[in-house]
Amino acid sequence: MRNMIEVATGFQYSVNIGFDLNSDEKLKNFIPTQSALKLLEEIILSTNLNSTDRARVLIGAYGKGKSHIILTILAMLIKKDLSLFEKLLPKLKENDKLYQAVLNYYKSNNKILPVVITGSNTSIPQAFLLALQRTLAMNNMLDVMPEMILYHKS
Numbered sequence: 001m002r003n004m005i006e007v008a009t010g011f012q013y014s015v016n017i018g019f020d021l022n023s024d025e026k027l028k029n030f031i032p033t034q035s036a037l038k039l040l041e042e043i044i045l046s047t048n049l050n051s052t053d054r055a056r057v058l059i060g061a062y063g064k065g066k067s068h069i070i071l072t073i074l075a076m077l078i079k080k081d082l083s084l085f086e087k088l089l090p091k092l093k094e095n096d097k098l099y100q101a102v103l104n105y106y107k108s109n110n111k112i113l114p115v116v117i118t119g120s121n122t123s124i125p126q127a128f129l130l131a132l133q134r135t136l137a138m139n140n141m142l143d144v145m146p147e148m149i150l151y152h153k154s
């Protein structure tokens, strides 16, 4: 069977944020659009400790690239090596304010831990708690999991 079916080289599968966050391939391929740069700037600036403007809803047609933008921004928030952002980096450098904001974020001691919520067969609070616990466990940070929430899980 494997000999009969093959995936076309360069085939672009749709982005799965949880899965693709561990791979660098999608980061390298990300083509920065104006709207992506604007969203990145807003989110990087909102990492400021005083910011109160952090929630975002992204709306767009199927396959428009919502997941790919989020994947790229999350990869920056976890401070993946900037050289991985092959196509984005030159664009960043053209926008001094944005580039400085990114560099400041990378230099700072702050780091945001993305909690990717997957699945849809439970309530949102349950799915959130599960994702939070899984993410903290993967990063050896279970000690910061609030007691109350661990209790709630069982």
Ligand SMILES: Nc1ncnc2c1ncn2[C@@H]1O[C@H](COP(=O)(O)OP(=O)(O)OP(=O)(O)O)[C@@H](O)[C@H]1O
Pocket: 012, 013, 014, 015, 016, 026, 029, 030, 031, 032, 033, 060, 061, 062, 063, 064, 065, 066, 067, 068, 069
């Ligand atoms: N800016 C971009 N640069 C490179 N590839 C892109 C870009 N935007 C989208 N793509 C590619 O297009 C395909 C669809 O993108 P993506 O999966 O992010 O869409 P989506 O908006 O999340 O779709 P859905 O609504 O179905 O979840 C993927 O293969 C993705 O890598």
Ligand SMILES: [Mg+2]
Pocket: 015, 066, 067, 068
């Ligand atoms: Mg998507």
